[in-house]
Amino acid sequence: MPLYTVDFAADPRGFFRRWRAEFGALVPVELAPGVAATLVVGHAEALKILHSPEVFSPDPDGWQRRTGAGCPVGAMLGSGPTPARTSGTDHARFRGAHTAVLGRVDQHAVQAGVERTAVDLINQFWARGEAELRTQFAAPLALAAVNALVGVPEELVDEVARAVPALAEAGDAGVAGRRTLESVLQEVVVWKTTAPSADVVSWLLAHDSGLLEAEVVAQLVLIYEMAVESTIGLITNAVASMLTDDRMDAALGGSLSTRDVLDAVLFDNPPLAQWCVRYPQVPQLIGNVWLPAHQPVVIGLGACHRDPAVAQGDRRGNRSHLGFGAGTHACPASGLAILIATAALDQLMDAVPDMRLAADLVWRASPFHRCVTALPVRFAPPRPLPY
Template sequence: MTTYPPGRQAFSRSAPVRLWEDGFALDPYRYYADLRAQGPVGWAELAPGVPAYVVTDRRAALNLLHDTETFSHDPRPWESTVADDTPVLGMMRWRPNSLFADGTAHVRYRRSLIDTFERIEPHDLRARVHGAVRVLVGRIGPRGRADLVGEFARPLMALVFNSLFGLPDSQSDRLESALGKMMEGGSQAAEGEAEFGGYVLGLIAAKAERRGDDLPSWLLDHPAGLTPEEVTWQVFLTLGAGHEPTANLVSNALSRILGNPLYYSTLTSGARPVMDAVVEVLHHETPLANYGIHYARRPVTFHGTWIRAAVPVVISYGALAHTAEQEVTDGRHPKDASHLSWSAGPHACPVRQHTLLIATEAIERLTQWLPDLEPVLPRERLSWRPGPFHRSLTSLPVRFSPRSPDQPGDPS
């Protein structure tokens, strides 16, 4: 078990930093500064009256992510202390899947996910992304203007994931709407959770009756012997963790690229790979800003702060990324080029390569179709969606020369 420095106090004497208010979406870095001023572990609220410890120090984050003896992913002791209408409950409620499991149960769930995703060949995933981009360019291309969040990044993920999960394109809007409500953790969070739950339940019921060449069917037939209920919650996790953060990764990367014309020209000319832009976002503006939620199994002193049991301990990947950005030495790379956007330890993201492929192929293909994308607003005037967990643009309006996917000279 890890040994931590002796404690200073039970809680910060400061008022909790309110990650749920509108100002956090506008300028999260001011809030992260307030948290860091409290030490490696700050005191915050995820929603009104829902307190949490927030880890803003890299060493402390790594200690926590690897210490399975002291910290658990099971939220049920905390869940019993909050009201049923708590707005962040949709993102934090216990379900029998790999995110909320420890020990052998976690290994079993995680193995089934890894094995299932390994069945997706890179060339197949690439083709699905290319097909989705073509569909979306067909919608927006002739107009010469678009919102790259609402009309590209988010529907792109719904199209790709519906394809992987064996659902028709017509269901993509339903998926996108439900996940957006749930992720924001606001007044519509419970509605979004219910809609998303209904979406997944219907999907698994259909696959249990008739298998297909898709992820839910592969999970149902995996040697781990998952029950239909367990498969339902694995799919619930995979769709939620895959759709929203990946959509945000794409739109955040596009906003950084288009906000710097010189940078954009190096990407469209092939002098610099799109992967550079995607990795830059993971370093400096990670799409899942605050998550990796743990709970102390018993009261413990952790990096100078007394942590109570059954209180969420959140990893602030956003605060860690911003700290790295402040340490830039050569204009491109932080002193420590590593980041924790994929988390670390036993619960590190098991499908990071799939996520990177989707994001880079989507951006590369879009800029091939529409090479003269131009932002309508400067980056500092873009707005961000509220919510304690994500860093997500509300919209990214652009203009470009109108074109359709079937005109001569388009990408093959």
């Protein structure tokens, strides 16, 4: 079952229903032509896998040796010295550095910075009565927030902006974008070794885990890989839900909080919809299905939330979603992601509460991401302020 087609992107819920009926909790899929994997659509099975890192490892080394350098999704799933791709003592070392660094972030400063950026971006289109919110709002805002956290100097911001979008691409484009970003971030790391400041690069360099410069670069690439596209997707999926889902009418009326909207999105349309990739170290039997050793097992986060065993009742106020993963490899920056998206959406909805879609939504064909290719909206042009 291919996860990379336009048809799947247009109606994943329909595919999940049919696949669950035909295959049960574990679906044989392709991440790209010829790249086999198993998609987990059962909630209980997903939790079992995510909470068993000693059996279902995040380390893709065995799989990578079999697939070779030309794998279309190799750049996104490849091994590296980061907490997302290691286990055991290596994972503890890298995750410890991330956790310590994130603990030093001034969240009030992050919120204030996001609000300033949001206002600046909104002011660029506010008077026209229309906007394309992915490229004119969500993407530049997410990138600016991550650049500020990392500590990218102003003179390198444009180079980072050109490289980052390719991280979510398959094939040669993804490989080239990653190499470009690594090169730029190497410059940032060298810069910070002589001019440290209150930012993620400086804190990683100073952390007592003794990260090498190359390891610091790897952590930074992971941050951009996980944070930018996912935050863009979280913001745009939230706006899309508010404009297309009748259940979200309360958000436009102000009776549903921004956090409630974001949690609903993380249940229904998580931006990393198929992710948390694991690799059985030896063949594993789940239910009546054997999972081959060193073949990717992908958690269908959105699909698991629709498992009939758990998808019941009103989820308002429920934050038990798998949108940031689960277990020892759950995203350590989930709080920051929610903070950035909340601040951005609050500013946007305050400025243009009457927005409406200007065209049908087109969802990006991706085996991993759930996001729109564009989010065009219209709204009433602002009236002059009375004197």
